Amino acid sequence: MASWIHAITTFEPVALIILALLLVSLVQGLVKGASGSAKRLFFFVWDGVLMLLSFFAAWKTAALLSPVIAKLLSGVHPPEKEVGSLVQLWYTFVTSLSDFALFRYGVLMLLLYAVFRFAAARLASPIERWVDRLGGRRSSRMADHDMEDGRHLLPGGRLASRVIGGIIGAIHGAVRSFLLVAVLFVYSTLAPNGPFTEKIRSSDVYSEASAQLLEPVAGQLLADRGPVLTEAVGDELQRIIQRKYEIKDYAIPDNIAEAALSVTKDATTDEEKARALYRWVGTRIAYDWDKARNYEEHGIWKEQTPEDTFQSRLGVCIDVSRLYAVMARASGLEVRVVTGMGGTTASGFGPHAWNEVRIMGPEGNPIWVPLDATWAMSGDWFNPPGFETTHIPSV
Known part of the structure:
Protein backbone atom coordinates (compact mmCIF):
# COMPACT_ATOMS: atom_id res chain seq x y z
CA MET A 1 0.00 0.00 0.00
CA ALA A 2 2.83 2.38 0.87
CA SER A 3 4.40 1.85 -2.56
CA TRP A 4 1.06 2.64 -4.21
CA ILE A 5 0.63 5.86 -2.24
CA HIS A 6 4.20 6.91 -3.01
CA ALA A 7 3.82 6.02 -6.69
CA ILE A 8 0.59 7.96 -7.11
CA THR A 9 1.76 11.04 -5.20
CA THR A 10 4.96 11.14 -7.28
CA PHE A 11 2.97 10.66 -10.52
CA GLU A 12 4.65 7.37 -11.42
CA PRO A 13 3.36 6.54 -14.94
CA VAL A 14 2.86 2.78 -14.49
CA ALA A 15 0.96 3.23 -11.23
CA LEU A 16 -1.24 5.95 -12.73
CA ILE A 17 -2.08 3.82 -15.78
CA ILE A 18 -2.99 0.82 -13.61
CA LEU A 19 -5.05 3.04 -11.31
CA ALA A 20 -6.86 4.49 -14.33
CA LEU A 21 -7.63 0.97 -15.63
CA LEU A 22 -9.04 -0.03 -12.25
CA LEU A 23 -11.14 3.12 -11.88
CA VAL A 24 -12.52 3.03 -15.44
CA SER A 25 -13.46 -0.64 -15.06
CA LEU A 26 -15.08 0.01 -11.68
CA VAL A 27 -17.11 2.95 -13.02
CA GLN A 28 -18.07 0.88 -16.05
CA GLY A 29 -19.39 -1.82 -13.71
CA LEU A 30 -21.34 0.64 -11.58
CA VAL A 31 -22.91 2.22 -14.67
CA LYS A 32 -23.90 -1.17 -16.08
CA GLY A 33 -25.35 -2.14 -12.72
CA ALA A 34 -27.21 1.15 -12.30
CA SER A 35 -28.76 1.01 -15.76
CA GLY A 36 -31.54 -1.25 -14.56
CA SER A 37 -31.15 -3.48 -17.61
CA ALA A 38 -31.00 -7.13 -16.53
CA LYS A 39 -29.75 -8.11 -19.98
CA ARG A 40 -27.04 -5.46 -20.03
CA LEU A 41 -25.81 -6.43 -16.55
CA PHE A 42 -25.90 -10.12 -17.46
CA PHE A 43 -23.62 -9.64 -20.44
CA PHE A 44 -21.20 -7.55 -18.37
CA VAL A 45 -21.10 -10.22 -15.66
CA TRP A 46 -20.81 -12.95 -18.28
CA ASP A 47 -17.89 -11.17 -19.93
CA GLY A 48 -16.18 -10.84 -16.54
CA VAL A 49 -16.58 -14.55 -15.84
CA LEU A 50 -15.12 -15.48 -19.25
CA MET A 51 -12.26 -13.05 -18.72
CA LEU A 52 -11.47 -14.47 -15.28
CA LEU A 53 -11.65 -18.10 -16.45
CA SER A 54 -9.46 -17.37 -19.47
CA PHE A 55 -6.90 -15.58 -17.32
CA PHE A 56 -6.79 -18.40 -14.76
CA ALA A 57 -6.50 -21.05 -17.49
CA ALA A 58 -3.68 -19.11 -19.20
CA TRP A 59 -1.89 -18.59 -15.88
CA LYS A 60 -1.84 -22.31 -15.06
CA THR A 61 -1.29 -23.60 -18.59
CA ALA A 62 1.69 -21.30 -19.13
CA ALA A 63 3.37 -22.74 -16.02
CA LEU A 64 2.83 -26.28 -17.36
CA LEU A 65 4.04 -25.53 -20.89
CA SER A 66 7.04 -23.41 -19.90
CA PRO A 67 9.53 -26.28 -19.33
CA VAL A 68 8.30 -28.03 -22.50
CA ILE A 69 8.94 -24.93 -24.61
CA ALA A 70 12.36 -24.49 -22.99
CA LYS A 71 13.34 -28.02 -23.97
CA LEU A 72 12.09 -27.58 -27.53
CA LEU A 73 14.08 -24.36 -27.99
CA SER A 74 17.22 -25.47 -26.15
CA GLY A 75 19.04 -26.32 -29.41
CA VAL A 76 18.43 -22.93 -31.04
CA HIS A 77 21.55 -20.76 -31.24
CA PRO A 78 22.18 -17.50 -33.11
CA PRO A 79 24.09 -17.92 -36.39
CA GLU A 80 27.80 -17.10 -36.23
CA LYS A 81 27.63 -15.03 -39.42
CA GLU A 82 26.37 -11.46 -39.53
CA VAL A 83 22.60 -11.22 -39.98
CA GLY A 84 20.07 -8.47 -40.55
CA SER A 85 18.26 -6.60 -37.82
CA LEU A 86 15.00 -8.56 -38.20
CA VAL A 87 16.76 -11.92 -38.02
CA GLN A 88 18.77 -10.68 -35.06
CA LEU A 89 15.55 -9.61 -33.32
CA TRP A 90 14.03 -13.02 -34.02
CA TYR A 91 16.98 -14.90 -32.50
CA THR A 92 16.96 -12.55 -29.53
CA PHE A 93 13.31 -13.40 -28.97
CA VAL A 94 13.74 -17.16 -29.41
CA THR A 95 16.87 -17.46 -27.28
CA SER A 96 15.21 -15.32 -24.59
CA LEU A 97 12.29 -17.75 -24.62
CA SER A 98 14.74 -20.62 -24.24
CA ASP A 99 16.95 -19.19 -21.50
CA PHE A 100 14.79 -16.75 -19.53
CA ALA A 101 12.05 -18.65 -17.67
CA LEU A 102 10.09 -15.61 -16.51
CA PHE A 103 10.13 -13.98 -19.94
CA ARG A 104 8.98 -17.28 -21.45
CA TYR A 105 6.16 -17.47 -18.93
CA GLY A 106 5.04 -13.90 -19.62
CA VAL A 107 4.91 -14.47 -23.39
CA LEU A 108 3.10 -17.78 -23.00
CA MET A 109 0.54 -16.32 -20.64
CA LEU A 110 -0.31 -13.46 -23.00
CA LEU A 111 -0.63 -15.78 -26.01
CA LEU A 112 -2.64 -18.37 -24.11
CA TYR A 113 -4.96 -15.73 -22.67
CA ALA A 114 -5.75 -14.54 -26.21
CA VAL A 115 -6.39 -18.15 -27.33
CA PHE A 116 -8.59 -19.03 -24.33
CA ARG A 117 -10.49 -15.75 -24.61
CA PHE A 118 -11.19 -16.36 -28.29
CA ALA A 119 -12.22 -19.98 -27.66
CA ALA A 120 -14.48 -18.98 -24.75
CA ALA A 121 -16.20 -16.34 -26.85
CA ARG A 122 -16.89 -18.86 -29.62
CA LEU A 123 -18.16 -21.54 -27.25
CA ALA A 124 -20.32 -19.09 -25.32
CA SER A 125 -21.89 -17.40 -28.35
CA PRO A 126 -24.95 -19.75 -28.47
CA ILE A 127 -25.75 -18.90 -24.84
CA GLU A 128 -25.35 -15.19 -25.54
CA ARG A 129 -27.65 -15.38 -28.59
CA TRP A 130 -30.27 -17.23 -26.53
CA VAL A 131 -30.15 -14.59 -23.77
CA ASP A 132 -30.30 -11.82 -26.36
CA ARG A 133 -33.41 -13.34 -28.00
CA LEU A 134 -35.00 -13.93 -24.60
CA GLY A 135 -34.35 -10.32 -23.63
CA GLY A 136 -35.82 -9.12 -26.94
CA ARG A 137 -39.05 -11.10 -26.51
CA ARG A 138 -39.41 -9.92 -22.95
CA SER A 139 -38.86 -6.30 -24.00
CA SER A 140 -41.60 -6.52 -26.63
CA ARG A 141 -44.06 -7.85 -24.04
CA MET A 142 -43.21 -5.02 -21.66
CA ALA A 143 -43.90 -2.49 -24.45
CA ASP A 144 -43.72 1.01 -22.99
CA HIS A 145 -42.66 -0.40 -19.62
CA ASP A 146 -39.41 -1.85 -20.95
CA MET A 147 -37.06 -3.02 -18.24
CA GLU A 148 -34.25 -1.20 -19.97
CA ASP A 149 -35.31 2.03 -18.28
CA GLY A 150 -34.98 0.41 -14.84
CA ARG A 151 -38.25 1.87 -13.49
CA HIS A 152 -39.53 -1.57 -12.41
CA LEU A 153 -36.55 -2.28 -10.20
CA LEU A 154 -37.10 -1.78 -6.50
CA PRO A 155 -34.48 0.39 -4.69
CA GLY A 156 -32.97 -2.70 -3.07
CA GLY A 157 -32.75 -4.44 -6.43
CA ARG A 158 -31.06 -1.45 -8.02
CA LEU A 159 -28.52 -1.32 -5.17
CA ALA A 160 -27.77 -5.03 -5.55
CA SER A 161 -27.38 -4.50 -9.31
CA ARG A 162 -24.86 -1.72 -8.71
CA VAL A 163 -22.91 -3.83 -6.21
CA ILE A 164 -22.74 -6.77 -8.63
CA GLY A 165 -21.70 -4.45 -11.45
CA GLY A 166 -19.03 -2.84 -9.28
CA ILE A 167 -17.57 -6.21 -8.23
CA ILE A 168 -17.41 -7.46 -11.80
CA GLY A 169 -15.96 -4.12 -12.89
CA ALA A 170 -13.20 -4.53 -10.29
CA ILE A 171 -12.47 -8.01 -11.67
CA HIS A 172 -12.28 -6.58 -15.21
CA GLY A 173 -9.83 -3.95 -13.97
CA ALA A 174 -7.64 -6.45 -12.10
CA VAL A 175 -7.32 -8.76 -15.11
CA ARG A 176 -6.60 -5.85 -17.45
CA SER A 177 -3.96 -4.53 -15.05
CA PHE A 178 -2.23 -7.91 -14.78
CA LEU A 179 -2.21 -8.25 -18.57
CA LEU A 180 -0.71 -4.77 -18.84
CA VAL A 181 2.05 -5.77 -16.39
CA ALA A 182 2.78 -8.88 -18.48
CA VAL A 183 3.01 -6.75 -21.65
CA LEU A 184 5.35 -4.30 -19.92
CA PHE A 185 7.48 -7.18 -18.64
CA VAL A 186 7.85 -8.69 -22.11
CA TYR A 187 8.61 -5.29 -23.66
CA SER A 188 11.22 -4.28 -21.07
CA THR A 189 12.92 -7.67 -21.37
CA LEU A 190 13.16 -7.51 -25.17
CA ALA A 191 14.14 -3.82 -25.19
CA PRO A 192 16.27 -3.21 -22.07
CA ASN A 193 17.44 0.11 -23.52
CA GLY A 194 14.22 1.01 -25.29
CA PRO A 195 11.96 4.03 -24.78
CA PHE A 196 10.17 4.03 -21.41
CA THR A 197 12.00 0.91 -20.19
CA GLU A 198 13.78 2.88 -17.47
CA LYS A 199 10.43 4.25 -16.23
CA ILE A 200 8.88 0.80 -16.24
CA ARG A 201 11.73 -0.90 -14.38
CA SER A 202 11.98 1.88 -11.79
CA SER A 203 8.32 1.51 -10.83
CA ASP A 204 7.74 -0.01 -7.38
CA VAL A 205 4.19 -0.92 -8.37
CA TYR A 206 5.43 -2.69 -11.51
CA SER A 207 8.06 -4.61 -9.49
CA GLU A 208 5.49 -5.78 -6.94
CA ALA A 209 2.84 -6.62 -9.54
CA SER A 210 5.25 -8.54 -11.80
CA ALA A 211 6.54 -10.54 -8.81
CA GLN A 212 2.94 -11.49 -7.87
CA LEU A 213 2.00 -12.26 -11.46
CA LEU A 214 5.04 -14.46 -12.10
CA GLU A 215 5.10 -16.06 -8.64
CA PRO A 216 4.15 -19.59 -9.85
CA VAL A 217 7.13 -19.71 -12.20
CA ALA A 218 9.37 -17.93 -9.70
CA GLY A 219 8.78 -20.64 -7.12
CA GLN A 220 9.28 -23.38 -9.70
CA LEU A 221 12.46 -21.69 -10.94
CA LEU A 222 14.07 -22.01 -7.52
CA ALA A 223 12.61 -25.48 -6.94
CA ASP A 224 14.33 -26.63 -10.15
CA ARG A 225 17.66 -25.30 -8.81
CA GLY A 226 17.16 -21.88 -10.32
CA PRO A 227 20.12 -19.51 -10.76
Missing part, protein backbone atom coordinates in the same frame (compact mmCIF):
# COMPACT_ATOMS: atom_id res chain seq x y z
CA VAL A 228 22.42 -21.46 -8.40
CA LEU A 229 25.52 -23.33 -9.48
CA THR A 230 25.27 -27.04 -8.75
CA GLU A 231 26.97 -28.40 -5.65
CA ALA A 232 28.46 -31.24 -7.69
CA VAL A 233 31.11 -28.98 -9.21
CA GLY A 234 33.04 -29.22 -5.95
CA ASP A 235 35.56 -27.18 -4.02
CA GLU A 236 37.27 -25.48 -6.95
CA LEU A 237 34.19 -23.46 -7.85
CA GLN A 238 33.69 -22.56 -4.21
CA ARG A 239 37.20 -21.12 -4.15
CA ILE A 240 36.47 -19.14 -7.31
CA ILE A 241 33.27 -17.77 -5.80
CA GLN A 242 35.07 -16.90 -2.56
CA ARG A 243 37.75 -14.77 -4.22
CA LYS A 244 38.06 -11.31 -2.76
CA TYR A 245 37.23 -8.69 -5.36
CA GLU A 246 37.43 -5.51 -3.27
CA ILE A 247 40.86 -4.60 -4.61
CA LYS A 248 40.23 -5.89 -8.12
CA ASP A 249 36.99 -3.90 -8.38
CA TYR A 250 38.26 -0.81 -6.59
CA ALA A 251 38.30 1.37 -9.73
CA ILE A 252 34.77 2.24 -10.85
CA PRO A 253 34.36 2.65 -14.65
CA ASP A 254 32.80 5.96 -15.64
CA ASN A 255 29.84 4.38 -17.50
CA ILE A 256 28.92 2.27 -14.46
CA ALA A 257 29.24 5.26 -12.14
CA GLU A 258 26.99 7.34 -14.40
CA ALA A 259 24.40 4.57 -14.52
CA ALA A 260 24.47 4.15 -10.73
CA LEU A 261 24.00 7.86 -10.12
CA SER A 262 21.16 7.97 -12.66
CA VAL A 263 19.40 5.02 -11.02
CA THR A 264 19.65 6.55 -7.53
CA LYS A 265 19.08 10.20 -8.42
CA ASP A 266 15.59 10.31 -6.88
CA ALA A 267 16.48 8.31 -3.75
CA THR A 268 16.63 10.27 -0.51
CA THR A 269 17.90 7.56 1.87
CA ASP A 270 20.52 4.83 1.70
CA GLU A 271 17.80 2.18 1.74
CA GLU A 272 16.05 3.77 -1.24
CA LYS A 273 19.38 3.86 -3.09
CA ALA A 274 20.09 0.22 -2.24
CA ARG A 275 16.62 -0.87 -3.35
CA ALA A 276 16.78 1.13 -6.59
CA LEU A 277 20.10 -0.49 -7.48
CA TYR A 278 18.75 -3.92 -6.50
CA ARG A 279 15.83 -3.49 -8.90
CA TRP A 280 18.03 -2.16 -11.69
CA VAL A 281 20.69 -4.87 -11.50
CA GLY A 282 18.15 -7.62 -10.80
CA THR A 283 16.03 -6.77 -13.85
CA ARG A 284 18.78 -5.77 -16.28
CA ILE A 285 21.24 -8.66 -15.85
CA ALA A 286 20.04 -12.04 -17.12
CA TYR A 287 21.46 -15.22 -15.64
CA ASP A 288 24.15 -16.68 -17.91
CA TRP A 289 23.05 -20.29 -18.10
CA ASP A 290 25.64 -21.05 -20.81
CA LYS A 291 28.47 -19.90 -18.55
CA ALA A 292 27.14 -21.99 -15.66
CA ARG A 293 26.71 -25.09 -17.84
CA ASN A 294 30.11 -24.61 -19.43
CA TYR A 295 31.75 -24.81 -16.02
CA GLU A 296 29.57 -27.58 -14.65
CA GLU A 297 29.97 -29.82 -17.73
CA HIS A 298 33.43 -28.88 -19.02
CA GLY A 299 35.20 -27.20 -16.10
CA ILE A 300 35.70 -24.00 -18.12
CA TRP A 301 35.27 -20.81 -16.09
CA LYS A 302 34.87 -17.47 -17.88
CA GLU A 303 36.19 -14.74 -15.61
CA GLN A 304 34.54 -11.36 -16.19
CA THR A 305 34.73 -7.91 -14.71
CA PRO A 306 31.79 -5.80 -13.55
CA GLU A 307 32.16 -3.81 -16.77
CA ASP A 308 31.88 -7.04 -18.78
CA THR A 309 28.68 -7.83 -16.93
CA PHE A 310 27.38 -4.29 -17.36
CA GLN A 311 28.02 -4.35 -21.12
CA SER A 312 26.86 -7.90 -21.87
CA ARG A 313 23.88 -7.84 -19.46
CA LEU A 314 24.80 -11.46 -18.60
CA GLY A 315 26.41 -13.07 -15.59
CA VAL A 316 26.20 -15.68 -12.86
CA CYS A 317 25.77 -14.92 -9.18
CA ILE A 318 29.29 -13.66 -8.51
CA ASP A 319 29.17 -11.40 -11.58
CA VAL A 320 25.83 -9.91 -10.55
CA SER A 321 27.05 -9.41 -6.96
CA ARG A 322 30.26 -7.72 -8.08
CA LEU A 323 28.37 -5.35 -10.40
CA TYR A 324 25.92 -4.49 -7.62
CA ALA A 325 28.81 -3.78 -5.24
CA VAL A 326 30.54 -1.46 -7.72
CA MET A 327 27.33 0.44 -8.47
CA ALA A 328 26.52 0.71 -4.76
CA ARG A 329 29.96 2.14 -3.98
CA ALA A 330 29.57 4.60 -6.85
CA SER A 331 26.36 5.78 -5.12
CA GLY A 332 28.10 6.29 -1.80
CA LEU A 333 26.92 3.09 -0.13
CA GLU A 334 28.97 0.72 1.99
CA VAL A 335 28.55 -2.76 0.52
CA ARG A 336 30.18 -6.17 0.47
CA VAL A 337 30.01 -9.37 -1.57
CA VAL A 338 29.02 -12.44 0.46
CA THR A 339 29.77 -15.99 -0.67
CA GLY A 340 28.40 -19.30 0.54
CA MET A 341 25.64 -21.73 -0.35
CA GLY A 342 22.26 -20.80 -1.82
CA GLY A 343 19.10 -22.76 -2.55
CA THR A 344 16.10 -24.34 -0.91
CA THR A 345 15.44 -27.54 0.99
CA ALA A 346 13.48 -28.86 -1.99
CA SER A 347 16.10 -28.04 -4.63
CA GLY A 348 19.29 -28.51 -2.64
CA PHE A 349 22.07 -25.98 -2.17
CA GLY A 350 24.96 -24.93 -4.38
CA PRO A 351 27.78 -22.35 -4.40
CA HIS A 352 26.30 -18.87 -4.52
CA ALA A 353 27.09 -15.18 -4.01
CA TRP A 354 24.99 -12.22 -2.90
CA ASN A 355 25.43 -8.82 -1.24
CA GLU A 356 25.03 -7.05 2.06
CA VAL A 357 24.58 -3.28 2.19
CA ARG A 358 24.82 -0.95 5.18
CA ILE A 359 21.76 1.22 5.77
CA MET A 360 20.15 3.01 8.69
CA GLY A 361 18.04 0.68 10.83
CA PRO A 362 14.59 1.41 12.33
CA GLU A 363 16.17 2.53 15.62
CA GLY A 364 18.50 4.96 13.92
CA ASN A 365 21.58 2.75 14.04
CA PRO A 366 23.41 1.42 10.95
CA ILE A 367 22.74 -2.23 10.11
CA TRP A 368 23.82 -4.64 7.37
CA VAL A 369 20.93 -6.04 5.31
CA PRO A 370 21.21 -8.89 2.78
CA LEU A 371 19.97 -8.86 -0.80
CA ASP A 372 20.23 -11.16 -3.79
CA ALA A 373 19.96 -9.36 -7.13
CA THR A 374 20.58 -12.65 -8.99
CA TRP A 375 17.26 -13.94 -7.71
CA ALA A 376 15.40 -10.63 -8.10
CA MET A 377 13.27 -11.87 -10.99
CA SER A 378 11.95 -14.74 -8.85
CA GLY A 379 10.54 -12.59 -6.04
CA ASP A 380 11.55 -9.94 -3.54
CA TRP A 381 15.03 -10.82 -2.28
CA PHE A 382 15.86 -7.49 -0.68
CA ASN A 383 16.11 -8.39 3.02
CA PRO A 384 13.02 -10.66 3.05
CA PRO A 385 12.05 -12.74 6.11
CA GLY A 386 13.84 -16.09 6.15
CA PHE A 387 16.70 -14.93 3.91
CA GLU A 388 19.16 -16.80 6.14
CA THR A 389 17.43 -20.14 5.45
CA THR A 390 18.15 -19.91 1.69
CA HIS A 391 21.54 -18.17 1.88
CA ILE A 392 24.21 -19.69 4.13
CA PRO A 393 27.43 -17.65 4.27
CA SER A 394 30.81 -19.37 4.26
CA VAL A 395 32.53 -19.39 7.63
